[in-house]
Amino acid sequence: xxxxxxxxxxxxxxxxxxxxxxxxxxxxxxxxxxxxxxxxxxxxxxxxxxxxxxxxxxxxxxxxxxxxxxxxxxxxxxxxxxxxxxxxxxxxxxxxxxxxxxxxxxxxxxxxxxxxxxxxxxxxxxxxxxxxxxxxxxxxxxxxxxxxxxxxxxxxxxxxxxxxxxxxxxxxxxxxxxxxxxxxxxxxxxxxxxxxxxxxxxxxxxxxxxxxxxxxxxxxxxxxxxxxxxxxxxxxxxxxxxxxxxxxxxxxxxxxxxxxxxxxxxxxxxxxxxxxxxxxxxxxxxxxxxxxxxxxxxxxxxxxxxxxxxxxxxxxxxxxxxxxxxxxxxxxxxxxxxxxxxxxxxxxxxxxxxxxxxxxxxxxxxxxxxxxxxxxxxxxxxxxxxxxxxxxxxxxxxxxxxxxxxxxxxxxxxxxxxxxxxxxxxxxxxxxxxxxxxxxxxxxxxxxxxxxxxxxxxxxxxxx
Numbered sequence: 105x106x107x108x109x110x111x112x113x114x115x116x117x118x119x120x121x122x123x124x125x126x127x128x129x130x131x132x133x134x135x136x137x138x139x140x141x142x143x144x145x146x147x148x149x150x151x152x153x154x155x156x157x158x159x160x161x162x163x164x165x166x167x168x169x170x171x172x173x174x175x176x177x178x179x180x181x182x183x184x185x186x187x188x189x190x191x192x193x194x195x196x197x198x199x200x201x202x203x204x205x206x207x208x209x210x211x212x213x214x215x216x217x218x219x220x221x222x223x224x225x226x227x228x229x230x231x232x233x234x235x236x237x238x239x240x241x242x243x244x245x246x247x248x249x250x251x252x253x254x255x256x257x258x259x260x261x262x263x264x265x266x267x268x269x270x271x272x273x274x275x276x277x278x279x280x281x282x283x284x285x286x287x288x289x290x291x292x293x294x295x296x297x298x299x300x301x302x303x304x305x306x307x308x309x310x311x312x313x314x315x316x317x318x319x320x321x322x323x324x325x326x327x328x329x330x331x332x333x334x335x336x337x338x339x340x341x342x343x344x345x346x347x348x349x350x351x352x353x354x355x356x357x358x359x360x361x362x363x364x365x366x367x368x369x370x371x372x373x374x375x376x377x378x379x380x381x382x383x384x385x386x387x388x389x390x391x392x393x394x395x396x397x398x399x400x401x402x403x404x405x406x407x408x409x410x411x412x413x414x415x416x417x418x419x420x421x422x423x424x425x426x427x428x429x430x431x432x433x434x435x436x437x438x439x440x441x442x443x444x445x446x447x448x449x450x451x452x453x454x455x456x457x458x459x460x461x462x463x464x465x466x467x468x469x470x471x472x473x474x475x476x477x478x479x480x481x482x483x484x485x486x487x488x489x490x491x492x493x494x495x496x497x498x499x500x501x502x503x504x505x506x507x508x509x510x511x512x513x514x515x516x517x518x519x520x521x522x523x524x525x526x527x528x529x530x531x532x533x534x535x536x537x538x539x540x541x542x543x544x545x546x547x548x549x550x551x552x553x554x555x556x557x558x559x560x561x562x563x564x565x566x567x568x
Contacts, residue, residue, distance in 0.1 A: 195413060196328050196330060196331055196413060197410060197411030197412045197413045197414075199411060200409065200410065200411025200412070200413075201327055201328060201331060201335075201410075201411070203381065203385065204322075204323070204326050204327055204385060204409050205323055205327060205335045205338065205339070206381070207278070207377070207378055207381030207382055207385060208274075208278055208315075208318070208319035208320075208322045208323055208339070208378075208382070209319065209323070209338065209339045209342040210342070210374050210377060210378050210381075211278055211281055211282070211285075211311075211315035211316075211318070211319045211378050212315065212316065212319050212339050212340075212342050212343045212346070213342045213343065213345060213346035213349070213374065214285055214311070214312075214315065214346060214371055214374055214375065214378075215312045215315065215316060215343055215346060216342070216343040216344060216345065216346025216347040216348075216349075216350065217346040217347070217349050217350040217353075217370075217371060217374075218254060218308060218312065218346075218350065218371070219346075219347050219350055219467065219470045219471055220346065220347040220348065220349060220350020220351040220352075220353070220354060220470070220492070220496055221350035221353050221354060221367040221368060221370070221371075222250070222251055222254070222350070222471050223350065223351065223354055223470065223471055223472065223473045223474040223475070223489070223492055224350075224351070224353065224354020224355065224357070224358045224363075224364070224367055224474050224485075224489045224492070225250075225354070225363075225364035225367045225368060226247060226250060226251065226364075226471075226472070226474070226475060227354075227358060227474045227475060227478065227485050227488065227489070228354075228357070228358050228362075228363045228364035228367070228485070229242065229250065229301075229364050230242050230247060231485065233361075234358065234359065234360065234361055234362070234363055234364075234485070235361075235362070235364075236361045236362035236365075239297070239298050242298075246298070249302060250301065250302070250305060251468075251471045251472070253302045253305035253306050253309065254305045254306065254308050254309035254312065255309060255467075256306060256309060257305065257306040257307060257308060257309020257310045257311075257312065257313065258309040258310070258312040258313045258316075259309075259313065260306075260309070260310060260313060261281075261284075261309060261310040261311065261312060261313015261314045261317075262313040262316070262317060263313075264310070264313065264314065265277065265313055265314050265317035265318070266317075269314075269317055269318065269321075270391070270394070270395075273387055273388065273391050273392075273395065274318045274321050274322035274325065274326075274387070274388040274391055275322065275382050275385065275386070275387045275388065276387075277314050277317065277318035278314070278315060278318045278319060278322060278378060278382045279378075279379055279382045279383060280314055281311045281312075281314035281315035281318065281378070282311070282315075282375045282376070282378040282379035282382065283311075283375075283379065284307055284308070284310045284311030284314065285308060285311040285315070285371055285372075285374075285375035285378070286371075286372050286375035286376060286379070287307060288304045288305070288307035288308035288310075288311060288368075288371075289304075289308070289368055289369050289370075289371040289372040289375060290369070290372060291303065291304035291307065292304035292305070292308070292365065292368035292369065293365045293366075293368060293369030293372075294365075295365075304368070308368075308371075311375075315378075319339065320336060320339060321388070322388050323335050323336060323339060324336060325388040325389065325390040325391065326385075326386075326388050326389065326390075326405075326409045327409070328410060328413070329423075337507055340503065341500070341503055341504070341507075344496075344499055344500045344503045345500060347470060347496050347499060347500075348493070348496035348497055348499070348500055350367070350496070351473070351489065351492045351493045351495070351496040352493055352496075353366070353367045353370055354367060354474060354489040354492060355486065355489040355490050355492070355493050358474075358485045358486055358489045359485060359486050385408075385409070386404070386405040386408040386409055387405055388405070389402040389403070389405040389406045389409070389423075389424065389427065390402075390427050392405055393424070393427055393428060399424060399428075402424050402427065403420050403421065403424050406420050406423050406424060407420055461563075464526055464560060464563075465530075466556075466557075466560045469553065469556065469557075470495075473492045473495055473553070474488045474489045474492045475488070476537075476549065476553065477491045477492060477549070477550070477553075479537065480536065480537065480545065480546050480549035480550070481542070481543065481545065481546030481549070482546070491550065494554075495553060495554065495557060498554050498557060498558070499557045499561060502557065502558045502561040502562070503561050505561075505562075506518070506561050506562045509562075518562045518563065519563055521559075521562065522559045522560065522561075522562045522563030523559075523563060524559075525555060525556075525558065525559025525562075525563075526556060526559045526560060526563065528555070529552050529553075529555040529556035529559055530552070530556060532548055532551070532552040532555075533548075533549060533552035533553060533556065535548070536548035536549045536552060537549065
């Protein structure tokens, strides 16, 4: 094959020349025979292949049949010229690709920031010294509403994104999310009453719902294919980085009067950056095609998104052709087909894993991290929020460890090991909170939260 590739680099020769074709056919035939040996001997490269394959399962037989047909078509199909340019990986314009990734990813960062900032804001709001309000004495139920109101908003935003996302487009959906983020941050900064505080929290949650729907879609549909998976993984890192930034903001302002206002108000500048960045970036070319735009408009969006790499006209046209070829079509039976036949089992597995991800309680632990540490023995607000920073940093490190090991260790072992770690960590944490006293209980709580976070991160890689 190396000789074939080398010859294709010159204009005068191609893979279709006689010597290369015989060599290519010989390699394909050897591969065909090697794979067929696995299915036992006694068959021929013809339609009789189906009648002489004992001692293998039906699924293995079907797989071998498909491979054999591919080999037959490879040997019989006419060979075509392959230019050196088509075989050489296209270089990525990292400056433009970084911008295509960065602005949507900040939308995810603001989701993580809300988790970390709320952890410290809850301590600040309910403290007589630092609240700066006359309604600081909140019941556990009202304190819980401060946390959960953004989640109610995120749920509503996700439902809204389901109905409006394809009409708005990824770009305008992210701009809408940025507007909601900014308006909520402003309202929370000036909130004079508890009801308006909850209103701002719900509005922020709406922004989360729209942003978390549009950001991964925009990155996946716009970034070059060669780095698409990397950028999607980095987006998850941005969410965890946002949690760490929220904890840092909590540690910075938790001792100030009205410090919770600064924690929430700090989301305004990043929200403005997301809006301005998405207003400048092109629309998703895939969405343009799905919405009925012309091929020329989609190619223009690809050229803008790819930067200097967009000057390769052949690569741009091929990318748009791939999008047209892979455009989704409604399967027979519509949505009902998801709940029947071979689709039902994958649907149940995926839904169960996503449900498991949420009911582990990890989001709640992160939202209440500062309060947990305070109840565990870190008496001052500043000490409790500083330990929360350690938790956020540890979570970010474990995210990197999980990404680096998931392919070598395997997703199922990570899931099983992570679940075991979650159970043991929660037992240690609950025991320290209910039975333990003094410094020992304090440090057991810290160790339990850190191990809980580590176990969740490696488990999360399986459920995403």
